[in-house]
Amino acid sequence: LRLNCDAFSSALLASELFGHEKGAFTGATSAQPGLLQSACGGTVFLDEVGDLPLDLQAKLLLVIERREVMPVGAVRPRSLDVRFLSATNRDLPKEVAAGTFRSDLYFRLAGIAIEVPPLRARASEIEALARLFAQETARSIGRPTPELAGEVLAALRAYSWPGNIRELRTVIDRAVLLGFGGTIGVHD
Numbered sequence: 001l002r003l004n005c006d007a008f009s010s011a012l013l014a015s016e017l018f019g020h021e022k023g024a025f026t027g028a029t030s031a032q033p034g035l036l037q038s039a040c041g042g043t044v045f046l047d048e049v050g051d052l053p054l055d056l057q058a059k060l061l062l063v064i065e066r067r068e069v070m071p072v073g074a075v076r077p078r079s080l081d082v083r084f085l086s087a088t089n090r091d092l093p094k095e096v097a098a099g100t101f102r103s104d105l106y107f108r109l110a111g112i113a114i115e116v117p118p119l120r121a122r123a124s125e126i127e128a129l130a131r132l133f134a135q136e137t138a139r140s141i142g143r144p145t146p147e148l149a150g151e152v153l154a155a156l157r158a159y160s161w162p163g164n165i166r167e168l169r170t171v172i173d174r175a176v177l178l179g180f181g182g183t184i185g186v187h188d
Contacts, residue, residue, distance in 0.1 A: 001036070003045065004047050009053075010053060010056060016035055019037055019071040020032050024074075031071075034069060036063065037069060045085045047087050050090030051090070057105045061104055092110070119161040119165050120161050127148075129169075130156055133168065133172040134176050137176040141176075151185070
């Protein structure tokens with residue numbers, strides 16, 4: 001289950017993540033399991049966990065520590081068997097020092113930390129990624145996979161990619177969607 005943490009407000013969190021019981025609030029006509037319960041036996045990926053508001057960090061910490069959720073309106077918690085992975089583009093130790101990220105949650109999540117360098121530091125991967133993205137996009141729209149001209153590959157390697165891999169994907173998607181012919185050129 002992939003959760004984009006900056007997409008949740010405090011008001012949505014309890015019902016969406018933890019679920020609710022029938023009659024817990026107006027409109028709760030049946031019990032509804034939360035997103036975390038739906039991932040039981042699997043993995044919950046907390047994307048952009050550094051953007052989670054402090055009040056939600058406290059609730060998430062309890063879920064991770066206790067391995068249980070309390071649906072809205074429930075009288076007993078429900079056990080939760082999931083593995084948590086998280087990612088962020090923020091420097092969480094700095095956020096902890098600034099008081100914008102809970103240290104206890106940070107230490108819970110930082111069991112194994114993997115720092116992925118920005119795309120500009122991995123220029124050797126750009127060509128393979130660009131070709132993969134061109135293939136996926138072409139397949140999704142029913143076109144043959146276009147070739148990438150040599151000058152395109154050179155331009156892709158020379159660019160600094162401030163938007164990282166998402167920006168590369170967008171550039172390649174746009175070139176495949178708007179390009180004509182069997183080869184993507186710099187003009188595309």
